[in-house]
Amino acid sequence: MVLKLLKKERLLSFLERLMQKFLLVAPVREGNLTVYRPVKAAAEVAVDAPKSVVPPKEWFFPQTEEIYRYATSKENLVLEENVLAPPAVLFGVRPCDLRSFQVLDAVFLQEPADRYYAARRENTLLIGMSCNTACPECFCTAYGISPLKGTGADIHLTDIGTAYLVEALTPKGEEIVLQDPEFYEEKVAGIDEALRAKEQALTAEFAVQVAVTDLPAKMAALFNHPYWEELSRRCLGCGICTYVCPTCHCFDITDENRGNTGKRLRCWDACLFRDYTLHTSGHNPRHALHQRLRNRFFHKLKYNLDRYGIEGCVGCGRCVALCPVNIDIREVIATVRGLQV
Amino acid sequence: MKEITESLRREAARLLNEGVELFIGYAAGTRPACARPFFVTKPEEVTGLVFDPFCVPNLVKYILRHADKKVAVVVKGCDRAAVDRLVAERHLDRARITLVGVPCGGMLARERVLAELGPNPRIEAVEDRGPSFVLRVRGEERTFEKRKFLMEKCLGCTRNNPAGVDVMVGKEAPPVADPEYDPLKEIRAIEALPAAERAAFWEKVFGRCLRCYACREVCPACSCTECTFEQAVPGWQQGATWISKAKSLPDNYHYHLIRAFHVAGRCAGCAECERVCPVGIPLMLLNRKLAADIASLFGETEEDPCGALCVYSLADPDEFE
Numbered sequence: 252m253v254l255k256l257l258k259k260e261r262l263l264s265f266l267e268r269l270m271q272k273f274l275l276v277a278p279v280r281e282g283n284l285t286v287y288r289p290v291k292a293a294a295e296v297a298v299d300a301p302k303s304v305v306p307p308k309e310w311f312f313p314q315t316e317e318i319y320r321y322a323t324s325k326e327n328l329v330l331e332e333n334v335l336a337p338p339a340v341l342f343g344v345r346p347c348d349l350r351s352f353q354v355l356d357a358v359f360l361q362e363p364a365d366r367y368y369a370a371r372r373e374n375t376l377l378i379g380m381s382c383n384t385a386c387p388e389c390f391c392t393a394y395g396i397s398p399l400k401g402t403g404a405d406i407h408l409t410d411i412g413t414a415y416l417v418e419a420l421t422p423k424g425e426e427i428v429l430q431d432p433e434f435y436e437e438k439v440a441g442i443d444e445a446l447r448a449k450e451q452a453l454t455a456e457f458a459v460q461v462a463v464t465d466l467p468a469k470m471a472a473l474f475n476h477p478y479w480e481e482l483s484r485r486c487l488g489c490g491i492c493t494y495v496c497p498t499c500h501c502f503d504i505t506d507e508n509r510g511n512t513g514k515r516l517r518c519w520d521a522c523l524f525r526d527y528t529l530h531t532s533g534h535n536p537r538h539a540l541h542q543r544l545r546n547r548f549f550h551k552l553k554y555n556l557d558r559y560g561i562e563g564c565v566g567c568g569r570c571v572a573l574c575p576v577n578i579d580i581r582e583v584i585a586t587v588r589g590l591q592v
Numbered sequence: 593m594k595e596i597t598e599s600l601r602r603e604a605a606r607l608l609n610e611g612v613e614l615f616i617g618y619a620a621g622t623r624p625a626c627a628r629p630f631f632v633t634k635p636e637e638v639t640g641l642v643f644d645p646f647c648v649p650n651l652v653k654y655i656l657r658h659a660d661k662k663v664a665v666v667v668k669g670c671d672r673a674a675v676d677r678l679v680a681e682r683h684l685d686r687a688r689i690t691l692v693g694v695p696c697g698g699m700l701a702r703e704r705v706l707a708e709l710g711p712n713p714r715i716e717a718v719e720d721r722g723p724s725f726v727l728r729v730r731g732e733e734r735t736f737e738k739r740k741f742l743m744e745k746c747l748g749c750t751r752n753n754p755a756g757v758d759v760m761v762g763k764e765a766p767p768v769a770d771p772e773y774d775p776l777k778e779i780r781a782i783e784a785l786p787a788a789e790r791a792a793f794w795e796k797v798f799g800r801c802l803r804c805y806a807c808r809e810v811c812p813a814c815s816c817t818e819c820t821f822e823q824a825v826p827g828w829q830q831g832a833t834w835i836s837k838a839k840s841l842p843d844n845y846h847y848h849l850i851r852a853f854h855v856a857g858r859c860a861g862c863a864e865c866e867r868v869c870p871v872g873i874p875l876m877l878l879n880r881k882l883a884a885d886i887a888s889l890f891g892e893t894e895e896d897p898c899g900a901l902c903v904y905s906l907a908d909p910d911e912f913e
Contacts, residue, residue, distance in 0.1 A: 281800065283872060304870055305802065314802070315838040387623065387712035458623075458712050484654075485629040489806035491870050505837045518837040521804070526822060575806060575868035576649060577621035577628035 253419035253428050255435035257408070262415065265434055266293035269340050269427070273376065276310050277342040278303055287341070296342065299383060299410075302567065306497035307348050308355060310341050311371050314494075318367065318504070320514045336370035343380045347391045347567040349403040351497030352377070357559035358500050367517075376423060379404030387458035388568030390581055394463065396565060398453050399446055411442060459581045461566065463552075466584065470553040472592040474545070482583070483541035485576040490521030492547065492570035492578070498555070498563050501527070522546050548583055593644045593718045596694060596762035600643055600666065603692060603759050605635040607664045612690055616654050617666040618647040624713050625702045629654065643761075644718045645700040645725055648743070650674065650862040653812040655684055664690035664759075668699075669751035673860035674812035676756075681902070683815050693757030695765035698738050698746035700725060705741060709734065722766050739770050745863040745876070747773035778874075779881050794845070800871045801844040807865035807875055813855040821847055848878070856882040857901035 257265060269275060270293060277296040278285045285300040287307045319332040344352075352372075359368035379401035382389075391398060401407020405424030408415040417435060419425040428435070493499040503520040507513055520527060522543050529535045537543045555563025564580065571579050604615045619630035619640045627647040630640055631654075643666070651665050652674040667675065675691060678684040697720040706713070709729055717728040724737045738746075746752075747770045754760075782790060805821075808814045821835045834850075836843045852875075861883065865875045890900035 281796075284800070286800070315840065456712070481631075484631045487806060487809040487868070489809040489868070490802070490804035491806050491868070494802045494804050495870060503837060507836060507838070516836075516838050518839070524805075524822075571623070573870045575810060575864075577623065577626055579622040582622050 253425050254438045255417045255419075255428060256411075256414045256438055257417045257435055258414045261434055262298065263293050265431075266296060266342070268431060268434075269342075272338065274337045274339040275342060276307075276339055289339075298343065298380075301384070302345060302386065302569070304495055304569070304573070306351060306495065306567070306569065307341060307344055308351060308497050310339070310375065311352070311368055312355060312359070312500060314519045316367060316517045318515045318517055320512065322512045324511065334367055334370045336374045338374050339371075340376045340378060342378045344377060344404065345380060345382055345567070346396050346398055346400055346402070347389075347565040348497050349377070349379050349401060350391075350394065350396050350565045351567075353403055354498040354555065354559070354561050354563060354565070355500055357561055376406070376427065377404045379407040381407070381409035382453060383410050385453045385456035386568055386572065387456065388571040389457050389566065390459060390461040390568060391566035392454050392457070393461035393566050394562050394564065397450060399450050409446065411445065416442060416446075461581050461584055462588070463562070463584060466588065467553040467556050469587055469590070469592065470549060473587060473590055474549075476590060478586065478590065479545040479548075480541040482578065483539075483544045486523065486540055486544050486578055487576060488523045488525065488540050488543070489575070490523055491573050491575070493521040493523065494519060495569040495573050497565055497567055497569070498551070522550070544578075548580070551580065552584065552587070593642075593720060596643045597641065599761040600692070600694065601638040601641050603761055604632060604638040604641055604664070607690060607692075607759070608632065608635045608638070611662060612664045613661040614658055615664045616651045617641045617692075618643060618649070618651075624715055625700070625705050643694050645698060645720070646702065648699050648867060650810070650812060650860075650864045652678065653810065653815075655689060656815060662688055662690075664692055666692045666694055667754050667757065668694055668696040669754040670745060670749060670860065670862045671812075672751070672754040672757065674862060677858050677860065678812060678815060681815065690759065691754075691757040693754035693760045695760070695762050696752040696754075696768070697722075697725070697765045698742040698749070698752065698768040700736060700741050701743045705736060708736070720765070738768060742768065743863065743867075745861060748775045775880050776884055779877055779884070782877065795841060797873045798844040798848055799841050801839070801848065801873060802871060803839055803844065803847065804870065806868040806870065807873075808851060810864045810868045811855060812860060812862070813858040814851070820850070848873070848875070852878040852882060855879070857886050859883065
């Protein structure tokens with residue numbers, strides 16, 4: 252691992268240097284919102300912006316993706332596949348979102364790997380950014396994530412006042428850092444203590460301390476508990492929680508035909524939607540809202556861990572902050588752990 | 593707000609004892625300055641009920657899910673109008689519903705209150721003092737002038753004491769409307785823009801729509817059991833769908849404009865669509881504009897629960913051409 256310091260006033264040149272070789276995808280401000288977008292100029296990047304509403308998973312797994320186009324004639328069928336994966340830097344990814352990529356990797360990179368996701372993942376350099384503030388809805392530490400650690404990133408930046416601590420965590424990241432030694436200064440003593448204090452201050456801002464021990468076993472025993480129906484009473488059945496979730500990955504494939512040509516699209520789906528898992532026959536194994544809401548929580552808190560060995564929630568708090576009727580996964584976790592089996 | 597909350601609990605217990613099977617009200621949420629819909633079936637559960645200026649959700653749509661039950665529901669003035677329309681459209685049987693009206697001193701805009709109090713305040717008590725709300729935070733009284741801190745929908749509200757309810761709790765609330773508030777100010781500003789800038793404005797806001805359909809799911813006027821935008825059909829029947837599953841600007845436009853026209857004349861003005869939107873699309877601009885147009889074309893339709901655009905009459909003098 253290479254450790255350096257990057258003075259804050261040099262960040263812009265650092266980003267501009269990256270833009271010579273890569274497409275820069277970074278947080279920008281749009282009104283009151285933070286969104287990850289490809290930027291045209293490094294100055295657009297909102298370095299200290301609050302967490303994005305839509306997580307950066309969008310870059311690897313876009314909400315709508317054309318898989319291929321086709322054209323048919325009497326004689327033949329022409330397929331045209333277009334895997335879009337330009338060399339890119341995804342900049343300013345928070346530790347919770349960095350973890351989410353590990354969750355998505357487990358799904359999309361298992362054999363046979365999803366080549367659209369895999370190509371973008373392969374061609375993207377990940378630059379993480381430690382949190383400077385915590386939201387009251389945050390609870391990443393419940394999953395062993397530190398708001399100041401860049402696990403999963405190629406390069407990770409942490410604001411230490413007048414400079415960023417730069418950690419090059421992979422060979423890909425080291426290459427980038429080592430190519431421009433003039434940008435950096437050597438790490439000075441005392442930083443580790445300062446970071447520990449900062450981590451404590453940040454996690455003290457979490458409104459709720461969440462514990463997840465024994466959760467999957469508890470969930471399994473409560474599949475038929477009336478709690479899910481009770482919880483679903485206020486659920487609107489909208490797609491907010493799934494669309495803002497950094498680990499949700501359900502999609503739907505549709506073909507859009509125009510005469511002899513058409514395209515096959517992959518679009519995000521949401522388990523709260525009525526037509527989710529609706530069969531061609533008209534039967535839906537999750538026809539009731541409480542079955543679909545339960546599915547979401549089982550997926551986050553149990554199925555993902557069972558299937559891939561990694562938790563399906565990263566504690567980013569987006570669903571908590573944005574649910575219009577205050578369905579709060581922190582409360583669900585506490586309730587489930589407290590229910591008598 | 594202690595008195596309203598207490599009399600609300602008393603009335604809820606009484607109604608549940610008298611045969612109401614489900615009482616729909618509000619409980620405190622897990623986040624500060626946030627209330628949640630709360631469903632009570634037993635008299636001993638009424639202690640969870642609250643009413644304060646954070647009880648924003650419109651609860652009326654939930655009645656549709658309980659067509660077989662005797663339901664009582666807490667309504668603010670703005671929520672109340674939605675009931676008449678659902679009854680007129682025969683979605684609801686008025687005889688089955690007990691409307692519990694709450695005098696409303698206006699709803700506080702959560703983000704603006706938290707900007708003053710910090711992100712995670714412990715609000716211990718709320719008092720309505722007419723032109724302002726006083727919040728007690730860590731023993732300290734903080735005053736929030738209504739003119740500055742109410743949600744926009746409240747600034748033009750003239751119905752904060754709901755009429756035509758079965759039970760009214762608490763004392764009548766003083767008017768909340770700000771006489772200086774102009775609901776069309778922002779709309780006129782947009783209308784005054786050159787066409788290209790107007791288009792750019794709507795392209796920007798519709799462009800970021802996630803099509804999570806929260807605006808539709810929360811809307812009491814969106815009462816269709818099957819939405820025209822939600823007809824799952826196999827690929828070979830794609831011509832029959834009204835909208836692509838793809839998130840694209842034309843499809844987003846299509847969804848929002850069709851929905852705005854579909855609820856035109858039926859929108860109760862509760863502004864829930866705008867509140868729930870995770871990406872801040874100013875949907876009430878459309879709804880207020882349509883309401884103003886309907887009022888100028890057909891006169892005030894407040895008295896007619898069906899609204900100007902939902903009436904079928906054999907005596908209609910206009911022929912289809």
